[in-house]
Amino acid sequence: MTSVATRLALLTSPPAAASAAANATGSVPAGTGSCSSALAEQPWDFPAPLAEGYGPGASQDDVVPPGSSAQPAIPQRYRDASPEQLDAMIRAAKETLGERVVVMGHFYQRDEIVAHADFIGDSFQLAQQAKAHPEAEAIVFCGVHFMAETADILSTPEQSVILPNPAAGCSMADMADEESVEECWAELMDTLGPHALAADGSVLTDGDGEPLASVVPVTYMNSSAALKAFCGRNGGIVCTSSNAATVLEWAFARGQRVLFFPDQHLGRNTAKAMGVPLERMPLWNPRKPLGGNSPDQLRDSRVILWHGFCSVHRRFTVAQIEQARAEHPGCTVVVHPECPMEVVDAADSAGSTDHIRKAVAAAEPGQTFAIGTEINMVNRLAAQHPEHTIFCLDPVICPCSTMYRIHPGYLAWVLEELVAGRVVNQVSVSRDVAQEASVALERMLAAVPRA
């Protein structure tokens, strides 16, 4: 398999132009966007948040929030080691640690990391694995920050969850911070009140006679523990890309409308498939009063969508799908629901990373798949399924810049520190936040699809 490092291509649009090109729904017009080969060339230049952006990769034009975690320089020997030496260091440390450590690897991680993972999966699958391995003293999470937080919430208090590079955030998760969501909530409560109202002003109730909420907050798994806790204490719930429809059903059974954050695309695509009209899904821009909406628009809404997006998935366009179909007649286009609505509508199917994986695995040999998700996962699927032709919809290879910050050098460092009896880069969610976040996570686990 060709590695991402050797396949990175340079797209020449300057960052400012690319940012301006992103339209109001967070999609990127065909042929724009930026991605630099510098990501693969010198990973040590991007350990800490840069002045404005996340550094080269799909999210390089997104703004890093102030106060984001940084990674100080690690010892020079890890930086000087060859890929082969790092591989050997990681293997030796894992062998020494045995069952004392489990290494989780997200589908979007580079091959050099996934090769050492005890478990590979999406964020939710990995969190479940963290919960299922109380025997391990340490969980080394090769993903991004919110995933490590979720693992810490679901694991035992005695276990340490380690993120090899704490600067591996998620630009989408960072688009909704606790303060902005609290402000949004206060404005919604002022405008709509706490309870759902009928046209005559009477309070609507559920089947048990309990008042329905005016708004139920729903946060995507890709959010901070603080926002999961916000949902826990405000009658809300967490969702993943696999269960978003079930979770929205749960929310609609308890409230008149949903506030969905941070990913507008997952919210819009899911609600649209459930029959919610687009005109009843206003966008909430946290920089504008009432999110840029009138009180009547909010009163008429069913889903209020936070103005967030994934910079990897917004790169996919309908033009790319048309080109794939023209060049590969009969190909199957499968995309992730974090893609813009028009891309999901034009695809043959849309679903979580697990859905994409299963769609490929279940197909008769000899199929051609054009896939709209992160390049590391697409390349891995292509290597695992030589019986198919599999390629990425986006011709410019542009990995998630924050996932890419988990370099094997950092993995070798945290494992060798564990061997020496030191826990570094521990991700620890405070007890209060963890308790409230658990409430929202448990609601998600208990939500079942309608029969």
Ligand code: SF4
């Ligand atoms: S692929 Fe998108 S949602 Fe996933 S970690 Fe990267 S920026 Fe966040």
